[in-house]
Amino acid sequence: MKIHLSPTRTVLIVLTAGLVGGCATRPALKKAYQNDFLMGVAVNQAQFNGEDRRGDRIIKAQFNCISPENALKWASVHPEPGVYDFTNADRYVAFGESNHLAVIGHTLVWNHQTPRWVYRDTNDDFVTRDVLLERMRDHIQTVVGRYKGRIKSWDVVNEALAEDGKLRRSNWEKIIGDDYIEKAFQYAHEADPNAELYYNDFSLEDEPKRQGAIALIKKLKADGVPITGVGLQGHMKMDWPTVEQEDETISDFAKLGVKVSITELDIDVVRATQENRTADIEANAQQVAGANSYSHGLPAEVQEDLAKRYADIFAVFLEHRDAVERVTLWGVTDADSWLNTPGRVNYPLLFDRNGRPKPAFTAVIQAAQNPDRE
Ligand code: GLA
Numbered sequence: 001m002k003i004h005l006s007p008t009r010t011v012l013i014v015l016t017a018g019l020v021g022g023c024a025t026r027p028a029l030k031k032a033y034q035n036d037f038l039m040g041v042a043v044n045q046a047q048f049n050g051e052d053r054r055g056d057r058i059i060k061a062q063f064n065c066i067s068p069e070n071a072l073k074w075a076s077v078h079p080e081p082g083v084y085d086f087t088n089a090d091r092y093v094a095f096g097e098s099n100h101l102a103v104i105g106h107t108l109v110w111n112h113q114t115p116r117w118v119y120r121d122t123n124d125d126f127v128t129r130d131v132l133l134e135r136m137r138d139h140i141q142t143v144v145g146r147y148k149g150r151i152k153s154w155d156v157v158n159e160a161l162a163e164d165g166k167l168r169r170s171n172w173e174k175i176i177g178d179d180y181i182e183k184a185f186q187y188a189h190e191a192d193p194n195a196e197l198y199y200n201d202f203s204l205e206d207e208p209k210r211q212g213a214i215a216l217i218k219k220l221k222a223d224g225v226p227i228t229g230v231g232l233q234g235h236m237k238m239d240w241p242t243v244e245q246e247d248e249t250i251s252d253f254a255k256l257g258v259k260v261s262i263t264e265l266d267i268d269v270v271r272a273t274q275e276n277r278t279a280d281i282e283a284n285a286q287q288v289a290g291a292n293s294y295s296h297g298l299p300a301e302v303q304e305d306l307a308k309r310y311a312d313i314f315a316v317f318l319e320h321r322d323a324v325e326r327v328t329l330w331g332v333t334d335a336d337s338w339l340n341t342p343g344r345v346n347y348p349l350l351f352d353r354n355g356r357p358k359p360a361f362t363a364v365i366q367a368a369q370n371p372d373r374e
Contacts, residue, residue, distance in 0.1 A: 037317065038065040038328075039327060040065030040102070042328060042332075043067070043068065044070070048068075048091050054355040055355070058355055059099070059101075066101050066104065069331070070113070072106055072107070074113060075113045084142060089143075089146075093150055104153050106154075107154075108140050108184060109172060109180070109184045110157075110158040111171065119171040133176055136176075140156075148191065148195075149194065153196035153325075158200045159201050160216070161212045162209075165209050165211050181225075186225065201213060230253045230261075232261070232263065253323070267348050270294060294345060303360070309360075314327075318373055333351040334346065334347050
């Protein structure tokens with residue numbers, strides 16, 4: 001029997017064979033994209049502590065940049081007033097340095113994973129603007145200052161916008177006022193004048209929220225606030241955002257003269273949750289019940305759809321390679337993803353639960369090698 005293969009198919013099979021055989025020609029994401037942007041991955045404690053040997057091998061072989069899944073969040077490094085604990089954060093940064101990986105800081109000011117005491121006095125009432133500004137300054141300058149010159153880029157403020165593009169009524173905004181954002185950037189810049197400083201958010205591909213972010217970035221720049229980039233988190237679905245939306249979004253921010261990074265990429269394949277378009281962690285937690293359509297594995301045709309989706313979205317990133325600074329996957333293997341919650345098995349990343357590259361991995365490598373790309 002003669003099998004006719006399209007050139008695309010042939011490349012796919014050759015690449016997959018190389019991987020499965022574990023031969024020396026195994027492609028690497030960081031190599032495939034070396035002339036385009038950094039290829040990053042979020043790492044957890046078991047990975048930067050060296051306990052997850054399989055994850056460790058994948059990180060070192062495939063990526064040239066890391067983000068801390070949780071190790072640098074406020075609750076992790078500054079759990080009590082006046083108490084800083086840098087045990088994990090130090091290990092995270094050392095792991096990056098000893099493996100020659102660019103090290104990202106995530107995140108300084110957010111409305112989640114921030115202890116209640118931050119906003120409250122001893123009577124449990126909200127503190128004043130001045131007190132909260134002082135706590136924020138102390139936190140930012142202590143954390144950024146500790147890793148000065150070692151952390152390349154900080155997500156200074158995370159998720160400040162609501163879906164309508166207005167500022168989210170977080171405790172930060174309620175207590176300090178709208179200028180908490182510029183203050184956070186100023187404090188971070190003072191602590192490390194050479195660090196890249198990012199505003200990071202989800203769903204900026206949606207029009208109202210994107211317009212809000214554009215207005216925010218314009219205002220910050222007009223006021224001389226030292227912002228270098230916008231992070232599109234990239235918690236995607238199979239049908240959202242469209243490639244056109246992603247393309248326009250990156251263009252819109254690039255036009256403002258800021259860098260763009262895809263900071264937390266994953267693609268949720270569990271169809272039962274496709275209604276939920278937000279990456280808000282509370283909203284996701286409420287909607288997952290019963291959303292476990294692929295608990296016994298991902299059907300082959302869905303694997304292929306996911307591979308195609310990854311290829312399409314990376315083609316957009318490549319078109320904007322001049323503006324895009326890095327693309328970071330939010331987790332190493334499917335087993336590590338936050339999109340698995342009790343009763344919900346998900347498959348959003350490029351490596352499967354056994355650490356094997358998925359068809360989506362091959363598709364991403366192939367997107368970089370597409371001879372038609374400019
Ligand atoms: C947000 C945060 C990330 C992570 C994810 C999911 O996107 O920025 O740090 O917590 O939610 O958990």
